[in-house]
Amino acid sequence: MRSHLTTNVIRKKYLTTAVQIGLIMGMSHAAYAVETTNNTENDEAATPSATLDTITVYSDGYRSTGTKTALDPEDAPMSYTRIDQELLQKRQADSVNAALRYEPGVTSESRGTVTIFDEYNIRGFKTYSNFYDGLRLPYDGAWNLMPQVDVYATEAVEVVKGPASSLYGYAAPGGMVNQVAKAPKSTQENEVQLRFGNQNLKEVAVDSTGPITDTLNYRLVALKRQKDGQMQTTEEERLLINPSLEWQATDDVSILANLFYQDDPEMVPSTPLPAVGTVYKASYGKLGSDAYAGDEWNKFSKEVFMPSVTVNWDINDKLTFKHITRYTDAEAQQRNIYNSAGYVPGSDTILNRIAYTTDENMNNWTTDNQLAYTFDTENTSHNLLFGAEYQETDSDAVYYNAGANGTPNLDLSNPDFSQINTATLPLNTYRQTQDIEQSQLGFYVQDEMKWQDLTVVAGLRHDNFESTTEQTEASQGAVYSNKTFGNDASEISGRFAAIYDFDNGLSPFVSYSESFQPVTGSNFITNEAFEPTTADQLEAGIKYLSPDRATKGTFAVFDIAQKNVVVSDYVNYTNQTQTGEIESKGFEISGSRMLNDWVDVAASYSYTDAEITEDEFNPETVGNMPAQIAKHKATLWADFYPSDKLTLNAGVRYQDGMQIDRLNTDELPSVTLVDIGGNYQINPMLAVGASINNLFDKTYVGACYDINNCWMGPEREMSVSLKASF
Known part of the structure; x- marks a missing residue:
């Protein structure tokens, strides 16, 4: 046993x-x-x-992502998943995208070969910006600089489905992903891990925590990773240093200082491929999973520095206060290529390309202050939460474009990746600079009420968002446009949700929630600033947890409607209006069961039926499904324990029903992928692990934006790890 x-x-x-x-x-x-x-x-x-x-x-006071209170996620009236560090390491997940591979309702790795940002769809809606310890990682909504937190530095990845603006303000309609930071512990624990694999993977990671004094605990998380990118000539490199200290100042006050630094000198940019040669056969056949439309000149680097301070104060038995402030200083440099209009007319081998560069900088600071008050009335307990959140972002970007005439074409049947000469590349064909200043102030209130076995969560939040963009455009060094435009918004977002716990383990729940997302830019016809997109969701479902806690499951149905969606034409994506609406309906079912004393199984299935319900600019798309969304997704994961020292695991992932573009001209083929892994405990201090993702090295197209912009799915990744714990 x-x-x-x-x-x-x-x-x-x-x-x-x-x-x-x-x-x-x-x-x-x-x-x-x-x-x-x-x-x-x-x-x-x-x-x-x-x-x-x-x-x-x-x-310190535990706060869940779903409610910002200590309410157990199992008792929360919403769809909620927590993926802990143990499971992340079993699956050798190096990114949030990879961590979400088995999450129902999530189409992860929309650009599977790209590492510069996390991009995924939740319940049919795109999400770019993750949350880190309950605060949104800054993103100006216009460029490519999006801070990331390596999953090794997180204790867990938590997923809340549906709108969450009643607590978090700026949030996507489909849901949010929060990375919970590793925090200091009062017991000494040390871990050193070495990992090697294909694609020339080399990694060393350290996680050490414990007491310094009776009132001071520390934690140090560090990682160094190098590997080849999936696309030819690309590379990946990362350095992570994350020290933190927690001081128990008094019996009632603790202070946590966290310093996060991540340097990514080599990342894989988003360089798309055409559908002919990937989805469809070209005259030369189909491209491999390592196909690339870029050049050795291409490069993307990013550096992020984020210090933060968190204060938890138990004022008395009923009143608690939490304060967190974080500062972000980030920068990114990019040299990249995109295909301007697919192949040269009459050819299915010679690709039109445009070379460009971006130089981006961002400074952000954000603070969230929460005051919780618990009290009882007759037969009812209340947990009142009052919050005030403020964030301010200043970002600037400089964009240079060489144009189609100044960029060499690429023969995909016989590619030459060393065509671009930096000295002669005419990047001054077009130049654009933007200075974006944004601020958001939000006040929220939530009451978590409990009557015996009924729990009700009701909340409201009011946000004021202000954004000002100064933009300059030039050609051949001559400035021809200077303009300033602003995007302001004042929104109220609400949530009302309830769950009832029966004695037999069944817990039905229902919820209504709202979200909003500020949008930068203006209508190219009227020059009027864009309003924020808004959305609301109706959700109903049931959770189950057996008395012995060996079986659990969740079933949920949802209906989300989003308004004020920004749409653009196919000829020039900068021609944008705000006349779109999208509705997404579907259901998700997931469950896990300990079959016996040596097998655990978890399975899920989700159905997402997203539809464009309004688009005055492109009326031919009305009734169609947006691109990059899997209508069907099914997963199966099993852990096996054949002996005291050996653990084996295996998983199967299936997705189908993804459209190649918003015109729905075709559907991408379905794909089934297999993952396996295992861990052997050599002795109490030493363990060896192994994993293979995409076991059979399936070559497939992960997603397409349209017929000229497709991305391959991740190829087979194999790694072996040696971990010492002491």
Whole structure:
């Protein structure tokens, strides 16, 4: 019989409360975590052979992504998933995109060969910007600089489905992804990991935490990774340094200082390929998974520096306060190529291209202040949350474009990746500079009410968003346009949700929620500034958790409608209006089960029916499905424990129903991918692991924006790791 540890941290709001962690032998991973404070008798009955170890952990007030309160995600009236670090390492997920591969309702890796940003669709809506410890990572909505946090520096990746603007303001309609930072612990734990793999992967990672004094804990997370990019001649390189300190200033106050630094001197830019040669056969056949339409000249680098301070204060037994402030300083330099209009007329081998560069800088600071008050009335308990959030972003970008006439074409049947000469490339054919200043001030209130087995969450938030863009355009050094435009918004977003817990483990829930997203730019016909896009969702579902916590499941149906969508024509994407509407309906079902003492299984299926319901600029698209969304997605994941020391895992991913463009001229072929892995515990301190993603090295097109812009899916990735824990 296996000896498998499951850890469940029972978080308390009191900063100095000792927390009991039950390490339950014979149970599965996080899906079966047990609250030892309430279920000890049941646990002993269900697992008579379990042995319990007790350690002491000092924890600040736990706040879940879904409600910013201590409400257990299992009891939250919404679709909510938590992917912990253990599972991330099993799947060797190096990015948020990879972490979401098994999440229902999410079309991840829209540009599977690209590493400069995380891009995915949740319930039919594009999401570019992740959250990190509850604060949105800054993005100006116009360029390519989007700070990323490597998943090794996160304790978990949490996914909340549907609009969340009632708590977070600026948020996408389909949902949000929050990366929970690794925090200092009061017990000494050290980990050193080496990883090697195909694509010349070389990686070393360190995670060390423990006490410095009785009131001061530290954590140091560091990583260095190098590998070849999937596309020919491209490379990836990353340096991560993330130290943090937590000081228990008094019995009631803790202060956490976090310093995050990530340097990516080599990243893979977004260089698309045409559908002919990828989706369809060209005269030379089909391109391989490493196909590239760029040049050795191409390059993308990014550097991000983010210090933050978090204060948790238990004012008294009923009143708590949380403050977090983060500053971001980021910059990115890019040299890239895109194909301007597909192949040269009459050819299916010679590709028209345009070379360009961007130089981007961004400064942002944001603060969130939360005051929570708990009180009881007759038969009812309340957890009132008051919040004030402010963020300010100043970004600038300089864009140079060589034009089609100044950029050499590429013969995809016999590519030459060393054609561009930096000295002679006419990048001054077109120049654009933008200076964007943005600010957002939001006030929110939420009441989490509980009547016996009924929990209701109701919230409202008011946001004022201001954006000013100064833009200059020039050709051959001669300025021909100077203009300033602003995008201001004042929005109120709400949420009302309820869940009822029956004694048999079933918990039906229903919710209504709203979102808004500010949009930069203006209508090219009227020159009027764009208004924010808004959306609302109706969701209903049911959750199940068995008494022995060995089986859990969630079923949800949803209907999301988004208005004021920015649309553009096919000839010139800069010709934009705001006359679009999109509706997305569907359902998601997921579940996990411990079949016996050596097999755990998790499965999911989602159906996403997104539809363009209004587009005055392109009426031919009305009734069509937007591109880059999988209508059907199914996953299966299993963990096997054949012995005390050996763990094996395997997964299958399937997606289908993705359109090649918004005209719905064709549908991409369905794809089924297999992942496998395993871990062997050599001794208590040393373990070796291995994983293979896309086991059979399936060559496929991951997504297309249109017939001239497609991206291959990730090829087979193999890695072996050696981890020392002490």
